[in-house]
Amino acid sequence: MSSLTFKHFYPTFQAALVNCASMMRDHGRFVFDLLEGTRTYFEHDDETYVHCYQPREVEEIVAAAGLRVLAFDRVVHGPGPNQARLLVAAGR
Helix, strand or coil, rough: CCCCCCCHHCCCCCCHHHHHHHCCCCCEEEEEEEECCCCEEECCCCCCEEEEHHHHHHHHHHHHCCCCCEEEEEECCCCCCCCCEEEEEEEE
């Protein structure tokens, strides 16, 4: 499970997911959340990378890791930017 860790991997979280998938059992599940949107940027410190994702991009990354998206859900924590979370369940 990832709690918004994947949003910071540059340029995407694909390599991390491939690594996780290599350790999954046949019927394993991996649940993680991402920031939802189309923005990719560095924070004001010019070091902290943030990547927001759309479901289609997530499906492509998950498939490249040899997994498939089992479900998406969306949670909005409040008004303003970066408040929408894209919840993803993936498996073999």
